[in-house]
Amino acid sequence: MKILENIPIAKLTTIRLGGKARYVIEAQSLDDIESAFDFAKERSLPVWVMGGGANTIGRDEGFDGVIILNRLRGICINDLDHSAKLPNEVTFTAMAGENWDDLVQAACELGYSGIEAMSMIPGTVGAAPVQNIGAYGQDISKIIEHVEAYDTQTGDLVKITKPEMQMGYRHTRFNYGIDAGRFVILSVTIRLCKGCLQPPFYNSLQRYVENMHETNFSPENIRRMICKIRKEKLPDPAEIASAGSFFKNVYVDQAEADAAEARGIPVWRDADGKGKINSGWLIEACGLKGAELDGFRVSDKAALVLINEKATSYAQLEKARAKIIEAVKNKSGYVLQQEPVEIPTGAKMI
Ligand SMILES: Cc1cc2nc3c(=O)[nH]c(=O)nc-3n(C[C@H](O)[C@H](O)[C@H](O)COP(=O)(O)OP(=O)(O)OC[C@H]3O[C@@H](n4cnc5c(N)ncnc54)[C@H](O)[C@@H]3O)c2cc1C
Numbered sequence: 001m002k003i004l005e006n007i008p009i010a011k012l013t014t015i016r017l018g019g020k021a022r023y024v025i026e027a028q029s030l031d032d033i034e035s036a037f038d039f040a041k042e043r044s045l046p047v048w049v050m051g052g053g054a055n056t057i058g059r060d061e062g063f064d065g066v067i068i069l070n071r072l073r074g075i076c077i078n079d080l081d082h083s084a085k086l087p088n089e090v091t092f093t094a095m096a097g098e099n100w101d102d103l104v105q106a107a108c109e110l111g112y113s114g115i116e117a118m119s120m121i122p123g124t125v126g127a128a129p130v131q132n133i134g135a136y137g138q139d140i141s142k143i144i145e146h147v148e149a150y151d152t153q154t155g156d157l158v159k160i161t162k163p164e165m166q167m168g169y170r171h172t173r174f175n176y177g178i179d180a181g182r183f184v185i186l187s188v189t190i191r192l193c194k195g196c197l198q199p200p201f202y203n204s205l206q207r208y209v210e211n212m213h214e215t216n217f218s219p220e221n222i223r224r225m226i227c228k229i230r231k232e233k234l235p236d237p238a239e240i241a242s243a244g245s246f247f248k249n250v251y252v253d254q255a256e257a258d259a260a261e262a263r264g265i266p267v268w269r270d271a272d273g274k275g276k277i278n279s280g281w282l283i284e285a286c287g288l289k290g291a292e293l294d295g296f297r298v299s300d301k302a303a304l305v306l307i308n309e310k311a312t313s314y315a316q317l318e319k320a321r322a323k324i325i326e327a328v329k330n331k332s333g334y335v336l337q338q339e340p341v342e343i344p345t346g347a348k349m350i
Helices: 030-042 100-109 203-211 219-233 254-262 279-285 314-332
Strands: 002-008 020-027 047-050 063-070 075-077 089-095 144-151 157-161 183-194 241-245 250-252 275-277 296-298 305-308
Touching: 020 030, 030 047, 030 063, 030 144, 030 183, 063 183, 075 100, 089 100, 100 219, 157 183, 203 219, 250 254, 254 275, 275 279, 279 314, 296 314, 305 314
Parallel strands: 020 063, 047 063
Antiparallel strands: 002 020, 075 089, 089 183, 144 157, 144 183, 241 305, 250 275, 296 305
16 A cells, blocks of 8 residues: 655546645555555544545635545456357446446447447546546446445445435436445446447537438447547647536426526437536636636646636636636526546545
8 A cells, every 4th residue: 555645636536726735545456445545544534435526626725634635447248158249248347446437438349339438438337427527428327336335434345226326417316415435435336238339418418420322320330429529629738637527417397497598598408308517518608718817727628628828826726716606607607517527635534
């Protein structure tokens, strides 16, 4: 178990902000995780668990506690018999520290569908259920079976099944309510089937398919298209600092969806009449697409993405965020909610 001291959180997060963490522990096994919690307890320090830092923001004051980086590795396919043929349906179990996109790639290469549209989402497998990651019409709630987790309240190993996760849009038992932050996810099991997605696809994927006259919708080919779309639109965290979408989309009931449409705001409707307003559209409608704000830039390719061009402090982020929220509120009346989580100064004491 590697214990590092005084590590800038900016180096652990893709938006590259945040002062120093007193301790950072890379956990490669359950033993490491338990030892890291013991280490924190002995020193009466709070603990914060992280994967790749692609949805996390550190504050300027840093974190006077222990950050555990989940580095548990391994992917296995269950339900295989001894015949050479792969079954139509399998479950994959991936350890929490695996790179999410490596799991997507492995599944696509074997012809399994269910996560191909979630290609190239940065970060780890363990963080994926926390905010119920999703993209281009798929989200993990549709294919997750269960997670194995370390319960920080009882010290037990627990299995949490999909219904117990209470998954909604960017919202789950892991990040909301009394159990937020309680479980360290150790592994994630998902169920996938052989097959192909069928058109019509989600907005930009559908446009791509039509423009490029694509007819092969195999998982591998959908993955290829998604990677192409994402590379054109979204910043590569290795080169450009951001946390991806900075704000959540706005979900509205039928009456509000009707009212929004009457005001010229596009709403992506569900079958029941409720709908989603793209917050990027709301930001763009304020003329902020491409705008420079306090060292940040509203991406000129996807207005929902806030790029850290030269900001060095959380204080700058606060200012930029306030300007965007204020502009959108004044223009449309909607109050945008931030998507990435912040390492709280008073993180839970274990
Ligand atoms: C360029 C870019 C594009 C993005 N595109 C998308 C997208 O299309 N769709 C989408 O949904 N998201 C997207 N994101 C956000 C991000 O990729 C996801 O939220 C991802 O799941 C974060 O993984 P991570 O390992 O980096 O999580 P971290 O940022 O390290 O952690 C996020 C949260 O999960 C918790 N956590 C992490 N690991 C564990 C664990 N093992 N057990 C318990 N809790 C844990 C943390 O405490 C924190 O609350 C994007 C981000 C970037 C930078």
